[in-house]
Amino acid sequence: MPRTEAPRAAVELSGVSVRYGSAKQPVTVLDGVDLRVRAGEFVVLVGPSGCGKTTLLRVVAGFALPAAGRALVRGAAPRPGRGAGVVFQQPRLFPWRTVGGNLGFALARHGVPRAQRPARIAELLERVGLSGMAGRRTWELSGGQQQRVALARALAAEPELLLMDEPFAALDALTRERLQEEVRALAGRLGTTVLFVTHSVEEAVLLGSRVLVMAAGPGRVVEDLPVPLPRDAATDVPALRASPEFARLSGHLTRALRTG
Template sequence: MPTAELPSATPPSTAVPAVDLRGVAVRYGPAKAPVTALEGVTLTVAEGEFVVLVGPSGCGKTTLLRVVAGFEHPTDGTAEVLGAVPSPGRGTGLVFQQPRLFPWRTVGGNLAFALARQGLARTERPARIMELLTLVGLPGFERRRTWELSGGQQQRVAIARALAGTPRLLLLDEPFAALDAITRERLQEELRTLADVTGTTVVFVTHSAEEAVLLGSRVLVMAAEPGRVAAELPIGLERGPHTEVAALRATPEFARLRGELNLALTSAAAGTGEEGQLPPAS
């Protein structure tokens, strides 16, 4: 297969990118003995892309996501998100591995809180809450208590909360890692459909090569010591509006892409191979 080149990791587009990182490094600790979480990360994410970051623990995936969200500032390099310096909540929505809902509020109350933070008038919130819950497949759940929901339902509410401000960019940090396989598959389908319907740009972090291929339009493989983008893989799976995850898994193209990504992950974890290139398919 042709190799995929870095360091720019830039999809073909003339539009202003949703995410633009140039030589980003993040270091912690004293200057004499810093811990390098990220080093020399240069990448762009185009509007409407679904980009997946995948790699082993400690490779800087979450740190990179926090830079994009505006919770971390680069030690070196520059970061722009939606044409400006990243700032929490400015055009972005964030979903964590755990839902982090307010247990003393109802489902509707959790969403109302987010809508109030966005400045939506109180009289307009009920209609928007119904719209958001319908979007994530939970119509009529606004009066339910969060502790009455399953883990998958709670994560849907967390996604709805992240969409409350109609973000142009949605950031997700392993949101399905703690779920059972059946619920995870269902939410994978729903998230990909939601992204297609709304046109929201998505950056998604995962440890799973299979999940990365299922969801991404492009996958970036990260390596550690220091944390960096080691390779990228364009995903050309044909997805229709009602394509099921099980159907995608059964295709030869899915098997080929998953195999190539697994090889890239093995190479990145071992620190072997030329940076910016995927290993050849076996």
């Protein structure tokens, strides 16, 4: 029988190490990290501050180069601005532009013709629950609304890969829960591959199809936890949060973080 090759990973890190500082006194932030993310997975990174979660995301985005090892995104070396949408902890919107202007700028950068941009802006705002707000100024929006615009901007190029670095950390609890549910549903609907950084155990369990636990000194992956929770559109998320399985996974993850 002919041998069937495994499908190409959306993200693949092999022995990746990252060092900062001088050659005489280097600081190893990541050490020999191996990671394989399949297309359509929602993988969450958790771990203590300083364990290299954000640095790992920067490597995948092409913002940082490994000192050793290899990083591949869909089989090629990652390049900034190519193939991945990035959402930071702060929205980082242009305050002198409207909501539509921020999205239009992103669309222009990705080569969308001017005539097509209004329809694409309307579509993107509908995806993130901000229909009809293209003419609003960014400073008129709440923090949660601004983060939705940042998400819409990241989706402007229709990326197959979405990198999210603690995007909800600065939001109030209710807004955070709502955006968690919306991102969970949106990623499932679009089939987007997501790599998501958080410090929250509950957020990791709710969002991830897998959770990677990282330990510091230097940063490395110490556990890969599958999350076998339902992810279809009909899932009652509040009931899911209150379920025994959610509590079991959260407890397991908390213990892994304490011992990692």
